[in-house]
Amino acid sequence: xxxxxxxxxxxxxxxxxxxxxxxxxxxxxxxxxxxxxxxxxxxxxxxxxxxxxxxxxxxxxxxxxxxxxxxxxxxxxxx
Ligand SMILES: C[C@H](O)[C@H](O)[C@H]1CNC2=NC(N)=NC(=O)C2=N1
Numbered sequence: 001x002x003x004x005x006x007x008x009x010x011x012x013x014x015x016x017x018x019x020x021x022x023x024x025x026x027x028x029x030x031x032x033x034x035x036x037x038x039x040x041x042x043x044x045x046x047x048x049x050x051x052x053x054x055x056x057x058x059x060x061x062x063x064x065x066x067x068x069x070x071x072x073x074x075x076x077x078x079x
């Protein structure tokens with residue numbers, strides 16, 4: 001689940017291997033660009049850690065971050 005701390009939403013997603021993690025990242029990349037709202041994220045083998053904040057709002061959590069978090073969850077659940 002997403003946690004909100006220090007004006008950021010954060011969630012770590014775990015997969016069976018790198019291939020699955022990267023396939024998820026590719027799907028998320030399309031959606032974030034369509035929404036014009038981009039994550040800060042890292043990938044380590046089978047884990048993808050995503051941080052969301054709105055830079056244009058002075059690095060605060062806004063409705064845009066919540067909407068994107070839901071869209072990312074949807075992608076993960078349909079993996
Ligand atoms: C010009 C462009 O619409 C903006 O820079 C967008 C791009 N992606 C963004 N992503 C995030 N996370 N926050 C923003 O404020 C933001 N702004």
